[in-house]
Amino acid sequence: MAIRSFLCYFLVFLFWHLNELRVYGAKEVINHLNASPPPVSKCSASPHGFAGGSQGLRVTYKGGPCSPLGNPRQILILDQSRVDSINSFNSKTYVLSDLKATNLDSSIKGSPLDAGVFFVQVGFGTPQQNFDLLLDTGSNTTWVQSKPCSTCKNGNKIFHPSASSTFSNHSCIIPPGESHYKIYYGDHSYSEGYYGCDTITMSRTLVYPNFRFGCGQNPNEKFSGASGVLGLTSDGDAMKSFGKIFCYCLPPKEHSQGYLHFERDAQSKCRTDKSIRLLAKRYYFVNLIGISVGHIRLEISSSFPSHPSTIIDSGTVITRLPSSIYTQLSSSFNKFMSQYPPAKAVETLDTCYNLEGFKNPTIPQVVLHFENSNDITLDTDTVLYKGDEDTVFCLAFAAKGKQSDLNIIGSHQQRKLNILYDLQNGKLGFGMGNCNH
Ligand SMILES: *[C@@H]1O[C@H](CO)[C@@H](O)[C@H](O)[C@H]1NC(C)=O
Ligand SMILES: *[C@@H]1O[C@H](CO)[C@@H](O)[C@H](O)[C@H]1NC(C)=O
DSSP, X not given: OHHHHHHHHHHHHHTOOOOOOXXXXXXXOEEXXXXXXXXXXXXXXXXXXXXXXXXXXXXXXXXXXXXXXXXXXXXXXXXXXXXXXXXXHHTTOOOHHHHHHXXXXXXXXXXXXXXXXXXXXXXXXXXXXXXXXXXXXXXXXXXXXXXXXXXXXXXXXXXXXXXXXXXXXXXXXXXXXXOEEEEEOSTTOEEXXXXXXXXXXXXXXXXEEEEEEEEESOOSSOGGGXXXXXXXXXXXXXXXXXXXXXXXXXXXXXXXXXXXEEHHHHHHHOOOOEEEEOEEESEEEEOEEEEEETTEEEEOXXXXXXXXXXXXXXXXXXXXXXXXXXXXXXXXXXXXXXXXXXXXXXXXXXXXXXXXXXXXXXXXXXXXXXXXXXXXXXXGGGTEEEOSSTTEEEESEEEOSSTTSOEEEOHHHHTTEXXXXXXXXXXXEEEEOTTOO
């Protein structure tokens, strides 16, 4: 019972809604946190409905009570291990033993993919079998756990190739004979199996025959209860097949829905009003040139496009900045927050406050600056991250490790935005969508 009531208490705060109430004049840019009591939310099973509705793919979030992790501290630890694996891959020193050595506490089980957990439901085969996959712009392989499967996790649905009239294990394989796949997500998590070819249904009108994907036979982690991963890096099979243009809106909280669209649906349904250069080189590189807190603007030196240093990623939670910028951001933010008692760091987040008893705390506005005066004012919800104590909130940014590591725009800061990846024209579009199209 104690655990149950703790969980309820935890959930109340998890859904604590941070509303932008008003913005003061240009000099003092401050938002209010609105501490209106949020509804208590229950964990429900995976979302109902079917893949391929006219609304495109639904994106749902499971960082909350449905998450096997649930705990913000564990999410932050796995988030750091994802960042480590992206950086080691990007610096071409991808050595499995290095990744194994990252000190994941043995009590923290999971894959680095579990940190930023957004699900989409995708249809495989004929007739269509629907599966929840993790949406991941940071990995290149699309896979679904499939029969025969020795270690498929109980409860996660399994694809039956023999029940699909359009399945083949060779028709899409180039070069022929390359029938085995294995993908590592950093640390110890991986998925392995054989390649299959089948029709994949992304929406009522977007159906791709003879798509190559991994038929996972022994995933070694639960992958947050998903049946697989939709890998959307620019070099993967999905981007080769799905027309090189997609758009998503990541939902702000559990039980709210976002969406993922491809091709013409992405262009017609995702309204964007800002557009910046996009360099798709496996990861998605953009030119982040500054960040403002209140009226204080911090410049990030641009190395774009020769040695681009910032990526946008759906699977990293917390935005990573150069450490000198982060230090200034943190101290400027702290000045605005001086009336609130500081709280202990929560893993990677070291600028934390105890907001217990404050009815309408005010926080400074944070803006991301891109080239050509493209500024993205972050939603107040996305500036703070709730720590593992109910009243502790932290600035949701962190310093990257080495100077040569990538800056990363994480999913916490992307929520509610329409983000359009147009690989054909090398453009990334942004719009304030609130996930309502
Ligand atoms: C395809 O499946 C058949 C029957 O299970 C098997 O004999 C064959 O080796 C497989 N082909 C490839 C390329 O994996
Ligand atoms: C994914 O990337 C790895 C490493 O570069 C490569 O070996 C593999 O073939 C790629 N898989 C797909 C499906 O593109």
